[in-house]
Amino acid sequence: MFQPANSQKRFFSLLFGAFAGLTLAAWILRGLTLLAFLPGSVIWLLLILAIATGVLSRVAR
Template sequence: MSNSPNFGNWRFSSIFAIFIGLTLATWVLRGFELITFIPSGVIWVLLLLSIAIGILSYLQMTRW
């Protein structure tokens, strides 16, 4: 009964996909002016978090 070695990698990859989806959905909806109350700083934060989690996911696949 050992843990799957790819569980951590799967977790970071799924979190990365969720953040990319949230970022794209927010960006598109704001572009269509459906959610104009969200400032552009929120989109930047989501984008930077997506990039950081993507880098962590890649590092975990290759090194950890």
């Protein structure tokens, strides 16, 4: 099904906000040693996903 460009851009913007929020929360909680067991690769993965969805939200037509 075809979605209008506006809803596609909104979808990527919401994903960007979610990934950025999760990354920030995980980074802060890991620094406070509440999530000390969380490997650094998970934070890097979240950061890369946030950047990628941010780029997609800007490029979406």
